Amino acid sequence: MDKYKQHFFNNIRTKLEQWESLSEITNEEVYRFLHSLAGTSSIIGLQKIGDKARVLMEQLDETSDRKWTFEEVKRYLIEIIEDCYEYEEGINTSLTKSKVRNSNEPVLLIIDDDTSFLMFLKEKLEAIGWYVVAIANPEKAILSFYDVRPDCVIIDIYMNEKNGFEVLEFLKQKLKQQFIPTVMVSVEKEKSIRMKSYEMGADDFIHKPFELDEFIVRIKRQLERKKQIDELLLLDELTHVYNRKYLKQAYAQVQNEWKRSKEDYSLAVLDIDYFKKVNDRFGHLVGDVVLKEFANILKRETRIKDIVFRYGGEEFVILFPKTNVDEAMEVLNRLRENFSQYVFHQEESFSCTFSAGVVQILDATKPFEKWLELADQALYEAKNNGRNRIEQADKPKVMQHQKTVKMAIVDDDPIIRTVMADIIKKLPLNPKRKIELQTYKDGKAFIQSDWHLGDPCFVILDGVMPNMDGLEVLTNLKSKKDANRYRVLMLTSRKGDQDIAKALELGADDYMTKPFKFDEIIGRIEKMLQRMM
Template sequence: MEKYTKHFFNNIRKKLQEWETAVAIPHEEVYRFIHSLAGSASVLGLHKIGDRSRELMDRYEEKEGRTWTISEVKEELFDIIQYCYQYEEESIGVLPGKQSRSGEEPVILLIDDDTSFLMYMKEELEKIGWYVVPIANPDKAIISYYDVRPDCAIIDIYMDGTNGFEVLDFFKKKLKQQFIPTVMVSGENSKEVRMKSYQMGADDFIAKPFELDEFIVRVERQMERKKQMEELVLIDELTLVYNRKYLSQAYAQVQSNWARTGDSYCLAVLDLDYFKGVNDRYGHLVGDQVLKKFASQLKSETRVQDTVFRFGGEEFVVLFPNTSIKEACTLVDDIRKRFSQLKFQAESDFFCTFSAGVTEIADPTKPFDTWLKLADQALYEAKSSGRNIVKMDGKASEHTPHKTMKIAIVDDDPIIRTVMMDIVSKLPGEQHIQYDIQTFKDGAAFIESEWHMTNPCLVILDGVMPKMDGLEVLERLRSRSDSDRYKVLMLTSRRSEKDISRSLQLGADDYMTKPFKLLELEARLGQMLKRMR
């Protein structure tokens, strides 16, 4: 039966490939294809496909005077195409123990030129729910550090052509305020190597080979230490949002991102109205409850990428990355409306409001105080206009052009292309970002296209394709002078460890082994797009 089922799926692929080259597809041909699916699927026990095919047959007559485009066919047959992928996925099985992704799991940057070690560690650590970014090229690791913003960096000391100490030195000098732990690993366990690791600022040293469970515990300890340090040094004790000490570090990240991507940022200053009257009438304990509730609402109603700070007293600051000033004003105003309806209880019920000023960080090479003053001026206008209002900095541009992000799906399998196109088109985006999505049936078609020559581009790349395989495509992309514009997710067979190894050496940003759960793919793409924003 398995032989006939495989033949059934291959026939679907063959028909989709045939139709992709057609300008118009006769209705009668589409009807006969659906009729064929309805009969064969039920015989093979593929009941979901059979039932769906019969539902479609009931919609149409065999003789109808119309033609179809391939887009219309794929849309009409999408449920069937998705069932095909799911049946094949279930028949082969996926890696056991792998947890689903939430987008909030710990992020580990793993740097080692031993690709076998990278593959093993990635698989094992992702089983426990961590998100692992494997880097085989130390030079690429430095760039990735900015993109990934990991919770822990694990660095091998001895790598071909590069000393892991050089990478560690860069991290500690350039990012010393980030409080991101670094763990050195090495096959050499001499006293000299251990001492040098600690002298250069490593937070831990683990000798190879190691017991995996002990390794996990030690890395978890470092990440917990990072969290505790942030809470101790950078978190406001009362409101549990960042304090003003963290603003310099956050602005340094803005400057770094802007230098590489040119993305727009906005800054809002928010101040509770008549807060002194709350303290005077109800007491400071009630005032503290108002501050805590206000901070909690800011945290819950801003986006994941936004950062909330308590600047001092009843004044708060919010940084909005990749956001136009019009969008930032809308976000703050929505929070204002909801907060003004919140009832506080003391000896009598009362309500609170806040005013806000918003500005665009047009040039992050200028000091942070430049933008803080502009937002403060807008806040002053809001207070002068009667309070409980959001004002935009009058000097800021009211419109920031949308950023276009391109997503290429390069795979010779029409079933996978169709399913992935659907997943990618439904990924959550931002108002200022437009996704331009294209599919390519082989590597040569992608390389020859001029479509991807501009804007940041995420490439979902199948490893094995006719004419030009994924590794050759990856090699060509990484040889380009603007190669950092491309983020590449390689799709490989579980059995092709050599291909995975080679893709890491060539600079793939991540990889997934087929077959994979669609939710797993969706989460992985979300992580990569978040890095690109």
């Protein structure tokens, strides 16, 4: 890039930083700025920016006394700001033409303290459409397993802090309750090492160094096996009630019976209250004990004709055939009282409760999703009204409970801050989450702020900044007692391999190298948000 274009972009940065500190911006300033862009950009070869600046300028009344806020100016200029990023980085990043990556792409968890290996494998595997979570710290990998929900786990046998076999032994306590293939990798290839891997339950052993194409084929084979087994299984492996795959089949039977008899059916969605606190306090293995006992109570104390499903996480669904909503409420309240009296004996004794929403299926010809949504909305009303209660979806609309997720963009470049903020504002709507967004010019300003305290916080963090760089911020966040509240996506330059390696060692949850395409970072952000819900 020639010096005139670089000077042009730096002037835009300077103007954005000046405006960011003002409470209001005059219409005359905005008009003059666009006039300057339109005149200069065409001369130095930035015709696209010049054309857009001219159109925006012509839409303004030069004599107007309007006062603009900085947010209004950013919204008005967003296409020009995005084009600046596009020109500087030399990539085509048009948001309107981008496609979010497939949310059903396989998720791979790779555990290896060799950060160079992690970075190489992550780049190659994500290039073929897989989503890779690369973790250098085995302890963090164990804690992250429940959030990541991988389709395949790849573990290096020899690591400094923890032997790969120790990681495998721990994970197999969880993996044996659901089929998640594990692949061990090692520079050692002795028969005893291979035998031990298979004896402990690994599905494959791959010797380092390996040919990448063969490695991909072998991982793909494990993913295909998992997909086939998942499609065959109708029971949830942990709780031994039906899984969500069977729900549609069960509802199809309801539709057939309803057409013949027109008898009442009801549907309930149940959710264990404060289940995350159980996991945080006692660990996920105790959380599994709670889920299994909850499912046992549901199976044991519902009627023979009722069908129990595990919908996901701590959420369950009950289908009540030939049952009106009042009868379903009676069953649910009995379950609620009995479950609240059950005592779990672990390090210390504790009890749990659940909340539920129930709806009567008035017309089984309507899609199942319609009734599920109504029951789900009633569940969130029960949560909002204090938990440990059942609410009936007898209103046309119920206020949806939303989980607040704070998102912070910490970057000293005003163009990046503006582009990233616009990307987040254009994320697909999700009725179960509410995003609060803040931007920070440097790491020190973010750390000294108390805004990020309390709720879960997703931090998009630049690696290189004045005052306090991204690695210092990451170290600070990961040293907090409530470090599990934070998810950190590091932004690094192509030349920042050492920074990426250090970020992985410090516990960054993911990273992206600049320049990034909008569709790629949208997909990455969505994946990480799903892990926070």
